[in-house]
Amino acid sequence: MKEILDAILASDSSDNSDRSAADFAALPLPESYRAITVHKDEAEMFTGLDSRDKDPRKSLHLDDVPVPELGPGEALVAVMASSVNYNSVWTSIFEPVSTFSFLERYGRLSPLTKRHDLPYHVIGSDLAGVVLRTGPGVNAWRPGDKVVAHCLSVELESSDGHNDTMLDPEQRIWGFETNFGGLAEIALVKSNQLMPKPAHLSWEEAAAPGLVNSTAYRQLVSRNGAGMKQGDNVLIWGASGGLGSYATQFALAGGANPICVVSSDKKADICRAMGAEAIIDRNAEDYKFWKDEHTQDPREWKRLGKRIRELTGGEDVDIVFEHPGRETFGASVYVTRKGGTIVTCASTSGYTHEYDNRYLWMSLKKIVGSHFANYREAWEANRLVAKGKIHPTLSKTYTLEETGQAAFDVHRNLHQGKVGVLALAPGEGLGVTDHEMREKHLPAINRFRNI
Incomplete structure (x- = not known):
């Protein structure tokens, strides 16, 4: 891995920026690499515990694992940085089901996908890094390309799937x-997961937006989601969080x-720093939408609606950006x-949603389910990051060894925005090749670090 890392670090230097695809393709691959895993034989380790009491630090392991076989249409990527998402937390606490059931099902699809059905699961759904190898049929990407996935x-x-x-x-x-x-230090992806790394961002900054940025784009902007337009009033739950x-x-x-909608003064300040003006601190204003475990309080719905109209000049919201779910x-x-x-797009407070259907059908409202994004939507979302229109919300970075703590912090909502994880990158701030653009956007890039 040292030879690979040295080549990547050298390629960031203007003196070595002309390293060819052949140079990277000639780098020897190691037999194994370090990766964050969960173990199949530990899938029942938290049985009987409440979700909040399940500790990712106990279930996430840093293991040496073999480099997987490269198949057609695939790429091996040297991972400089990644990030923690809620799906990493769900994997670590084996909720709502153990992810090994997913791997078993995928493994039955073909002899090639059988590679995925293992007694360990290398997790993580974001990366920024450098292509090391491409499989047969890959023409758009070459070894040495700086990418996000x-x-x-x-x-x-x-x-x-073709529409x-x-x-x-x-x-x-x-x-x-x-x-x-x-x-992990190396990841296996399909080539149509790859997108160009934004040149003005460091590795850890570039790795942070992927999943949440694409998810928010489809959910809010795309015609497959809410199809937001100019002038729309948009209620955003958890507006300072990784997705919001x-x-x-x-x-x-x-x-x-x-x-x-936020839950503290600090989170309200983050929204103001992004440029938002209409802010509701649900804790300070003491909203309690449930009287008890089984009964909601419509008076609280009405109080929220009144508060929204105070902030919008008497207008109700056109779109609600939902992800807490039951609550x-x-x-x-x-x-x-x-x-x-x-x-x-999610149900972080519970999957069983309850609402009064009279307010849906009689008012001709729509509930739209939205899940991640297609390649085009992800590409457009990444393009906006690359152009400096949308910025990373990275607040803190951990080492690969500290991933368990990072997942714990996300699980307990102790974080702001997104938390990054350094994989091969030996420190923060590396990988920037467009320093002029970076300088122009530096306050926005650091916005979540500075609060």
Whole structure:
């Protein structure tokens, strides 16, 4: 791995920027690499515990694992940096099911996918790094290319996926429903997961947006999601978090009006720093949407709707950007304007949603399910990052050895924005090749680090 790292670091230097694809292709691959894993024989280790009491630091391991066989249409990437997403937390606490069930199912698809069905799972759904090898049929990428990866893995043998690849029956999330993910020194990806690394960002900054940025783009901007337009009022739950912080930026960049729901003064300050003005601190204003475990309180829905109208000049919201799920969904349906859209991509507070259907059907509202993004949507979202229109929300970086702590912090919501993980990169701040553009956007790039 040292020879690979030395070549990558040298390629960032102006004196060595002309290293050819052949030079990188000639680098010898190691037999094994370091990776963050969960173990199949530990899948029951948290049985009987509440979700909050399940500790990723106990289930995540740093192991040496063999380099996987490279297949057609695939690439091996040297991972300089990655990040932690909620799916990494779910994997680590084996909820809602053990990810080994995904790997077993994928392994039954073909002799090639059998590689993924192992007694360990290399996790992680983001990366920034350098292509080392490409398999047969890969023409768009070469060894030495600096890339980021989105996490959509598809087979595309069914016609169902050719209008929107998210509809492929064999659609999976790489590093969650497949093996050989990005929280490692080497990752195996399909070549149509790769996108150019934004030149003005460091490795850890470039690795942070992938999953959440693409998810927010499809959910809010794409015609497959809410189809946001100029002037829309958009209620964003968790507006300073890993997902919501990108939704807030897309709303502002697209001429919409974000109404940012947060849970502390610090998080409100982050939204203001992004440029948002309409902010609701749900803790300070003491919203309690549930009277008890089984009963919601419509009076709280109405109070939230009144507060929103105070912030919008009397208007209800056109779009609700939903991801908390059970805790907030009843309120979300209620406060959406007549004919408006509730678009949901997750259920971090619970998967069983309850709402009063009268406020949906009689007011002609729509609930839209949104899951990650297709290649085009991911590419467009990454393009906006590369152009400096959307910025990383990286707040803290951990080493590969500290991934368990990083996942614990995300699990306990102790983080802001996104947390990064250095894989091969020996430190922060490396990998920048467009320093002029970086200088121009530095305050926005560091926004989440400075609060």
